[in-house]
Amino acid sequence: MHLRANNSTKEPHLRQASIAAWGFGLLCTVLLLLGVPQSARGQSTADEYEVKAAFLFHFAQLTNWPAGALDAGGSSLNLCIFDDEPRRQELENTLDGKVVGGRVLHVRPMRQLQEFKNCNIFFLSRDEAQRQTAIVKSLRGMPVLTVGETANFLSDGGMIRFHLEEGKVRFDINLGAADSAQLKISSQLLLLATSVTGVAKADGGM
Amino acid sequence: MEFYIALFSYHLKLSNLFSSATNSERVIRRALRLAVIALFGFPGFSACPAQTPDFTQKSLEDLMNIEVTSVSKREQKTAEAAAAVFVITREDIHRSGALNIPDLLRMVPGLDVAQIDVGNWAISARGFNGQYSNKLLVLIDGRTVYSPIFAGVFWDSQNVPLSSIERIEVIRGPGAAVWGSNAVNGVINIITLSAKDTKGGYIAAGAGNSTVGPETVSYGGKAPKVGAYRVTAEGFHVSALPTMAGLDGQDDWRLVQGGFRVDSTLSARDSLTSEGDIYQGNAGEIAFIPLSLQPPENATVALRNRYSGGDLLMRWKRTLSPESQTSLQVYFDRTTRSDSTYNIGQNNFDVDFQHHILLGDRQDIVWGLGYRVSSDEIDPTLRISATPQDRRTQLFSLFAQDEIAILPNRVHLSLGARLEHNDFTRFALQPSGRLVWTPDSRNSVWGAVSAADRIPARSDTDFRVNFEALPGPGNMPILVSLFGNPNQKNEQVTAFETGYRTILTSRFSLDSTVFYNRYRDLVSLEPGTISLETNPAPVHLLMPETFGNSLFGETHGIEAFANWKVTSFWTLNPGYTFFSIHLHEFGGSQDGSIPGTQGGSPDHQAQLRSSVSLPHNLQWNASAYFVNRLPAQSVPSYTRFDTGLNWAVGERVSLSLVGQNLLKNLHPESSGPDSTVQSGLMRRTAYAKITWSF
Numbered sequence: 001m002h003l004r005a006n007n008s009t010k011e012p013h014l015r016q017a018s019i020a021a022w023g024f025g026l027l028c029t030v031l032l033l034l035g036v037p038q039s040a041r042g043q044s045t046a047d048e049y050e051v052k053a054a055f056l057f058h059f060a061q062l063t064n065w066p067a068g069a070l071d072a073g074g075s076s077l078n079l080c081i082f083d084d085e086p087r088r089q090e091l092e093n094t095l096d097g098k099v100v101g102g103r104v105l106h107v108r109p110m111r112q113l114q115e116f117k118n119c120n121i122f123f124l125s126r127d128e129a130q131r132q133t134a135i136v137k138s139l140r141g142m143p144v145l146t147v148g149e150t151a152n153f154l155s156d157g158g159m160i161r162f163h164l165e166e167g168k169v170r171f172d173i174n175l176g177a178a179d180s181a182q183l184k185i186s187s188q189l190l191l192l193a194t195s196v197t198g199v200a201k202a203d204g205g206m
Numbered sequence: 207m208e209f210y211i212a213l214f215s216y217h218l219k220l221s222n223l224f225s226s227a228t229n230s231e232r233v234i235r236r237a238l239r240l241a242v243i244a245l246f247g248f249p250g251f252s253a254c255p256a257q258t259p260d261f262t263q264k265s266l267e268d269l270m271n272i273e274v275t276s277v278s279k280r281e282q283k284t285a286e287a288a289a290a291v292f293v294i295t296r297e298d299i300h301r302s303g304a305l306n307i308p309d310l311l312r313m314v315p316g317l318d319v320a321q322i323d324v325g326n327w328a329i330s331a332r333g334f335n336g337q338y339s340n341k342l343l344v345l346i347d348g349r350t351v352y353s354p355i356f357a358g359v360f361w362d363s364q365n366v367p368l369s370s371i372e373r374i375e376v377i378r379g380p381g382a383a384v385w386g387s388n389a390v391n392g393v394i395n396i397i398t399l400s401a402k403d404t405k406g407g408y409i410a411a412g413a414g415n416s417t418v419g420p421e422t423v424s425y426g427g428k429a430p431k432v433g434a435y436r437v438t439a440e441g442f443h444v445s446a447l448p449t450m451a452g453l454d455g456q457d458d459w460r461l462v463q464g465g466f467r468v469d470s471t472l473s474a475r476d477s478l479t480s481e482g483d484i485y486q487g488n489a490g491e492i493a494f495i496p497l498s499l500q501p502p503e504n505a506t507v508a509l510r511n512r513y514s515g516g517d518l519l520m521r522w523k524r525t526l527s528p529e530s531q532t533s534l535q536v537y538f539d540r541t542t543r544s545d546s547t548y549n550i551g552q553n554n555f556d557v558d559f560q561h562h563i564l565l566g567d568r569q570d571i572v573w574g575l576g577y578r579v580s581s582d583e584i585d586p587t588l589r590i591s592a593t594p595q596d597r598r599t600q601l602f603s604l605f606a607q608d609e610i611a612i613l614p615n616r617v618h619l620s621l622g623a624r625l626e627h628n629d630f631t632r633f634a635l636q637p638s639g640r641l642v643w644t645p646d647s648r649n650s651v652w653g654a655v656s657a658a659d660r661i662p663a664r665s666d667t668d669f670r671v672n673f674e675a676l677p678g679p680g681n682m683p684i685l686v687s688l689f690g691n692p693n694q695k696n697e698q699v700t701a702f703e704t705g706y707r708t709i710l711t712s713r714f715s716l717d718s719t720v721f722y723n724r725y726r727d728l729v730s731l732e733p734g735t736i737s738l739e740t741n742p743a744p745v746h747l748l749m750p751e752t753f754g755n756s757l758f759g760e761t762h763g764i765e766a767f768a769n770w771k772v773t774s775f776w777t778l779n780p781g782y783t784f785f786s787i788h789l790h791e792f793g794g795s796q797d798g799s800i801p802g803t804q805g806g807s808p809d810h811q812a813q814l815r816s817s818v819s820l821p822h823n824l825q826w827n828a829s830a831y832f833v834n835r836l837p838a839q840s841v842p843s844y845t846r847f848d849t850g851l852n853w854a855v856g857e858r859v860s861l862s863l864v865g866q867n868l869l870k871n872l873h874p875e876s877s878g879p880d881s882t883v884q885s886g887l888m889r890r891t892a893y894a895k896i897t898w899s900f
Contacts, residue, residue, distance in 0.1 A: 046261070046272050046273070050261055051261055051269055051272050053261070053262075054261030054262045054264060054269055055266070055269060057262040058262075058266050058269070082615075083646065083647055085647070086647075088647055089709075089712060092712075093712070094260070094261060094262060095262070098262055109647070131567075131614070150528075151528060152528060166273075166402070167273040167403070168270060168271065168272065168273055169269065169270060169272070170270065188266075189266075192266055192267070192270065
């Protein structure tokens with residue numbers, strides 16, 4: 001009943017394991033025969049930051065930068081994030097290499113504030129809230145589309161802020177901040193925004 | 207090409223993993239190798255494009271209609287936490303095919319999950335496993351389910367419908383500075399979904415060769431002035447397993463449970479969560495018990511554990527400013543358990559206040575106060591009695607933790623401590639210091655030194671358990687009894703841990719931890735002097751054993767796991783745990799429990815989980831768990847293989863087929879010497895489940 005029990009169970013154990021091994025292999029083969037699943041995602045929900053990355057793609061398409069503002073980046077459009085941005089992976093996977101208005105979109109991880117001169121879009125996820133105020137301040141008036149997530153992102157001077165409503169992505173726009181940076185945000189985007197603030201005459205409205 | 211290199215190094219890893227392989231281990235290795243070869247051996251396969259859904263192709267309007275899974279900051283932070291953390295997500299739960307929380311916990315690297323019989327499990331991290339694993343703290347939505355009577359968790363009555371779970375956070379190593387005493391070797395936090403995330407109806411029905419259910423009905427909605435609500439009911443029946451002796455274990459287990467959760471927004475700054483449960487269930491067991499002092503003194507009998515209980519919890523969160531939040535939580539928990547040899551009732555009332563505050567850019571502080579009062583009634587029986595019979599104990603606690611950004615986003619130091627006062631051993635200070643260095647976004651290294659105490663439970667200090675009666679000399683019976691010791695001290699650990707996490711490529715990440723723990727004042731069993739006892743009648747000889755604190759020791763180990771996205775549709779999760787323990791006696795102890803403790807936790811554990819997304823909304827999951835033998839329990843090493851197929855028929859209906867324990871029918875996983883029940887032999891099982899959301 002003690003260690004002997006171990007020995008006596010070994011042989012059938014072996015047989016069963018090798019049956020399982022072949023079964024495993026067989027299943028893999030079946031998998032192959034079924035074809036390579038390209039869109040095999042039975043999920044009705046999606047990763048938050050992959051979806052937000054797609055929003056950023058549309059924001060880039062629906063924003064007009066002032067003449068000359070995009071020259072610094074050459075033929076590319078630079079979306080900057082911090083190099084330790086926790087959502088870097090999702091952003092890179094979704095956006096890197098996409099073409100926006102004839103320019104190739106690149107996700108650029110940055111280490112220091114000084115490097116942000118070459119940025120066209122800057123994204124700050126909610127986990128970077130601590131550094132938010134300093135960044136938004138230093139980019140104020142520069143033709144960089146700033147997109148963030150925290151509650152006070154717009155009041156700090158950011159331009160577009162994501163929020164979630166019943167699990168769906170929504171956004172608010174601070175038009176005043178965009179105007180002072182000479183960025184033209186398309187009316188299509190303004191229509192879809194939950195709120196638009198900083199509009200001349202209706203300051204702080206909606 | 208990269209794939210083949212990855213494949214090769216993967217092979218190497220497997221070979222290392224099983225380098226001390228026995229026969230059966232070698233077979234597993236072959237199985238894994240075959241599987242990998244089968245998948246890669248076909249030309250063109252590795253060339254298939256890695257594709258995630260391209261959301262940029264969708265219009266803004268479409269994007270606004272996609273529901274996203276939101277990852278909270280705390281969860282996200284596990285990647286940079288200075289502790290050995292593993293999070294079981296909803297997706298993991300869906301894929302696992304598990305029917306209960308213990309089966310779900312098998313996937314956590316470093317946890318040792320061994321099923322004793324149908325309703326009993328031995329679950330522990332870093333050693334000391336047994337039916338009453340007393341060094342692991344378990345919380346459900348902030349409510350402790352660690353029994354202050356038995357020092358352990360009754361897994362048979364702690365049911366949470368798996369469909370209501372948002373995530374399970376498992377922290378290996380001491381967590382006492384934040385979570386409180388008894389979090390000596392780990393903490394399991396079961397966190398349920400907010401009612402805001404469970405709108406609509408949900409019905410799940412399932413059956414298999416050994417189970418009926420769990421059948422689950424849940425409905426969530428939004429009520430004016432109240433907020434989002436959810437009501438859930440669940441019930442199941444699991445049939446008995448054979449015992450090691452080949453007899454019917456008569457341990458079938460049934461449970462019904464009802465619960466609710468309400469999440470209300472009181473104002474822009476205040477939110478309130480209320481939740482509660484009631485449950486009733488029973489499970490059989492076969493136990494060896496003393497019947498009387500006259501022949502036949504003892505018998506092996508079938509007993510039926512009956513338990514019921516309920517709990518109610520409220521948590522009020524207030525945001526004072528973006529940098530400052532408070533939370534006040536109050537709960538009451540009542541549970542009763544009995545069979546024909548014992549009858550206990552237990553009440554817990556707990557108040558917990560926490561304040562989270564960001565001080566400047568550098569400091570993230572959490573501090574809090576707690577008060578718990580526990581009262582119990584223990585009806586005396588021949589088998590189990592307590593002195594005093596009823597007891598009320600109080601626990602006061604105060605804790606603070608400061609996470610300091612020494613170099614923001616590079617080096618973070620976290621210092622914390624908890625001061626507690628309990629009625630058994632008075633004051634206990636449980637400090638912890640943790641440092642994490644994140645040189646870049648792909649690597650992080652952490653180290654921690656922390657202390658934690660296991661405070662005595664009623665069973666340590668006040669119990670008397672009569673094990674058995676024997677015919678003695680001159681017709682005088684002998685009664686063998688275990689006595690609690692009112693002077694029991696805290697069991698203490700000082701833990702040294704270090705860990706490394708790396709994202710090697712966008713597809714492969716690795717998490718590893720090494721620990722060294724030093725324990726002191728561990729519980730020992732000391733034989734006492736034989737004496738004459740008149741009560742219970744007739745006059746008999748008493749052979750007592752008493753608890754002491756005469757053991758100390760060291761453990762060390764390695765825990766490593768990886769996440770490998772082989773292709774866009776196939777994920778592999780290998781994991782490995784090594785564990786070693788050395789206990790010693792001091793002060794002339796005559797303890798004999800060391801071999802049982804040392805040989806009761808496996809030295810090697812390995813796992814490989816695979817998840818494949820197939821066309822037509824099919825998903826195939828498989829997991830293999832290898833657990834080395836438990837020498838003290840004559841449990842041979844085994845490999846458990848579970849597999850399941852999920853099919854999302856449409857938006858609302860899904861089907862799943864699951865097979866568990868497929869490799870070997872009828873093998874034991876645990877037969878602990880501290881277990882009061884006869885262990886069962888795990889059966890090969892299959893079941894089917896249908897879920898409908900509306």
